[in-house]
Amino acid sequence: MITTSSLSTGQPGARHPAGVEVRLHDDVEEFAALARPLLHADPVRKTLAVTVLDRLRGEAGVGADLISVRAGGVVLGVALRSPDRPLVVSALPEPCAAPVDAALAAAGRHPTGLTGPTARAEAFAAARTARTGERVRVALRLRLFALADLVAPSGVRGRARPAAAPDADLVARWHRAFAEEAFGERPASPSGPAPAPEPGQTLWEVDGEPVALASTRAPVAAMSRIGPVYTPPGARGNGYGTAVTAAAAAWALTASARHIVLFTDLANPVSNRIYPRIGFRPVEDAAELIFAGGEAGSGP
Secondary structure, three states: OOOOOOOOOOOOOOOOOOOEEEEEOOOHHHHHHHHHHHHHOOOOOOHHHHHHHHHHHHOOOOOOEEEEEEEOOEEEEEEEEOOOOOEEOOOOOHHHHHHHHHHHHHOOOOOOEEEEEHHHHHHHHHHHHHHHOOOEEEEEEEEEEEEOOOOOOOOOOOEEEEOOHHHHHHHHHHHHHHHHHHHOOOOOOOOOOOOOOOOOEEEEEEOOEEEEEEEEOOOEOOEEEEEEEEOOHHHOOOOHHHHHHHHHHHHHHHOOOOEEEEEEEOOOHHHHHHHHHHOEEEEEEEEEEEEOOOOOOOOO
């Protein structure tokens, strides 16, 4: 049985007699050196942890929670959280849930939500609620898909093209529309001009007019994740979302991704039906869970 170690943030955690150590890190590069071998060994199932860590490294880990669990010098699992975001537990085995929850509480850290494969998310939620008596609710039920062999759809009007600087406001507006529709968020409109779209923002256009968007992250650990995919309501039902997703996957392949993944909302039967048609296969189900008083994040 794994028991929580005592914890001093930023200092080596005191070891449990069984040799288990839970530690909170305040140095993102130190944490990355520990976490990368575990995460990069399975970047598909650990896609969120891989990309969150990559982003935190660029931000110097400011305000993040970075947790490792080790025994005998071997990293058993890690969890991490960007400020004001759910705790990502995709790389945290279920037996590590209770000691990590206790360590976070001892350090005065209280994530309002978490996300990860269903069993791991539920294990952490069970540990937290057993300790605090809080309620927990399901914000999202998700399914992780990975590309096997890309099959471009046929018979869809239009063509794909990369989003360019003149598309910046449109891309930003569609990202906000997706967040509002999918997660009930109302992101504030930017006060200044939207930044130029990053590589991997793909538009589908018909007669020169954009009708759908797929966003793709640059590969990390040879893994690229697609999302969000958005088609405005008036353009739906024409296959544009499927076509732009296939085009985004093709872009990721040219960017040297060996693993291309995406999440779907299990409550949306359309997305769970269309992605297998272009070569995506289900990997596992996941969940975002929110504790009483918490607020949902914005999904993967």
